[in-house]
Amino acid sequence: MVCNKPARYKYTWPGKDENVICESCGLKLQAVASAVGMHLQMRQLDEINLTCPQIVKEEIKIERG
Numbered sequence: 806m807v808c809n810k811p812a813r814y815k816y817t818w819p820g821k822d823e824n825v826i827c828e829s830c831g832l833k834l835q836a837v838a839s840a841v842g843m844h845l846q847m848r849q850l851d852e853i854n855l856t857c858p859q860i861v862k863e864e865i866k867i868e869r870g
């Protein structure tokens with residue numbers, strides 16, 4: 806599903822177009838980037854009417870046992 810949280814940052818992934826991202830997805834993406842040794846350029850977004858287009862997994866935790 807699409808994240809749809811308010812976008813906070815604009816980022817550029819090497820080889821791809823600029824995109825916008827929310828705070829929590831941004832943190833995850835930065836972690837991914839540093840894990841693969843890439844430098845992710847992120848800068849604060851001025852517009853406040855954009856939403857995060859990232860695809861996220863639904864965070865449903867099923868307790869077992």
Ligand SMILES: [Zn+2]
Nearest residue numbers: 808827830857
């Ligand atoms: Zn997001």
